[in-house]
Amino acid sequence: MAMNEGGTPGGAAFGDVPDEETLPCGRELAQVWEQAETGEPDPHTADCPHCAEALRALRTLEGVVARARADEPQERQWDTAALAGRVMDVVRLELRPGRTLALGEPDEDAWIVEAAAARTFRAAVDALPGVRAGSCRIETAVVNAASGASAPPAGRLPRGPARVRIEVQVGLSWNLQLVADEVRGRIVEAADGELGMRVAAVDVVVADLLDEDEEDREDQEDQEDQEDQEDQEDQEDQEDREDREAEEADEVEGGQR
Amino acid sequence: MPGDRGRAPEETDAPLPHEDALLVVRAAEGDDEAFEALVHRHAPVLLRLATRLLGSPTEAEDAVQEAFVSAWRKLPEFRGDARFGTWMHRIVTNRCLNVLRSRPPVTALDSVPEPQAPEHQVSPARAAEAHAAVRDLSRAIEGLSPEQRVCWVLRELDGVPYESIAETVGISQEAVRGRVFRARRYLTEAMAGWR
Amino acid sequence: MTEQQTPRALADLVGAAVLATRGVAFLRPGLAELLRSSVGLGAGRGTSGAAGASGVRVQRRKGSAGLDIEVYVVLSRGHRALDVTRAVRAAVVDVLAGEAGEKVSAQVRVTVTGVV
Incomplete structure (x- = not known):
């Protein structure tokens, strides 16, 4: 049959098969197989011995492929602990600690990296039922220039109370004003109790609502609109600042290379 | 609270x-x-x-x-x-x-793929036969070009749609179809003995 | 007390004292390197500066007898970060008082690089 003319499987060069192949009945082999794949019915194929032979070849292959898949270990059987360990060994040599933030009083020389502080805040927020923390950025709230504070060491933010911006996903059953207050409370509490960082302001951004409960939804959206407006001004301000920081961050990174 | x-x-x-x-x-x-x-x-x-x-x-x-x-x-x-x-x-x-x-x-005949992990528990004779077929397939796959192999594996083993394969590999959908076809053509040939 | 060796010896002592401080999980060498490059300390005070690899850096301050000491620590969860940095500072000061034996003015900077 036509299929055996294309060279033996042990042939030298791989891919050693024609792009197109016409069966003796005039049908393109590629087309016959694709029709079989899509399940498109074709009266010709049902009766044609050449097409039947071509399909038998494909089914044989599919049978062995199915067998090969069945022989594979189940997903949960893959041992990924060692792999994850090796990945994390490399990752921990290439951490991105973020900015360096002040701890304690202005005259103390104690600091914490942003990534560590953010993780603490996220954990505190996650402890609220139906609330999950996403992005968490921390910076120094604007310090009064006249206060005579000495310039911070290079690459560190000025010593002064922090401003935290946190995005949260919130279950629909929460009142958004209430949840924003709760989130603020948790962060202020964690900042004092777990870190020892002075926090001047916490911007809470509800980034996402969890669940799709239509009845609750309308109610919540009203709340959300209010919240959005409140956050609006803050946010513009915020974005300006973030742009500036993005530039600074670029410079720092450039210096590392 | x-x-x-x-x-x-x-x-x-x-x-x-x-x-x-x-x-x-x-x-x-x-x-x-x-x-x-x-x-x-x-x-x-x-x-x-x-x-x-x-x-x-x-x-x-x-x-x-x-x-x-x-x-x-x-x-x-x-x-x-x-x-x-x-x-x-x-x-x-x-x-x-x-x-x-x-x-x-x-070339397909030279390649000796590593054996896959756990053995299956079926009757020994049938298991052995099926196992041999799978082994032959693994060997035959080594005879595909890298591009054919990737397209075929994504399509047949991973069940990825043609358009997603095209996106992943960065070639046209037509090119993906061509490669999958050529791989199938080559592999059906290689597995002809098991028909 | 030679120019080269004292900072290294002192850094080792400081490192040991810091590690013994409650709430400190470990010193972070790799990150200290990383942070050093990003805080813009000049070249030439790089890896040859003895203590860089241990998470503790001891530098003689230019043109004076003072020392600059930087400590990078990873804390164990459940300890208040500021309290640990204060305890670390106290431990470092103790080491200086005991070991240097002389009147050393030192600036001690403590940075928390992680919590585990």
């Missing part, structure tokens, strides 16, 4: 599992623990993919490891327009394609 005042959630379920998107945001901001959770979550599927693509569990582990490390480096620029799993699938596939391309060309 939130339950004490106003409308607060009544559910007191355990902490919700963190979705990928949330973990990705955290990891992008430097949270290595969030990244570790993503690694644990996605490693099994990616290891299976890489093993299918490369035929060697050892090489597959290396490819997946490198893919994760490169993902960590690229995360700050990852905008979340694709899902993390899709993104990783793409990184691993391209990594494997490069590995396949760097291999010296082998």
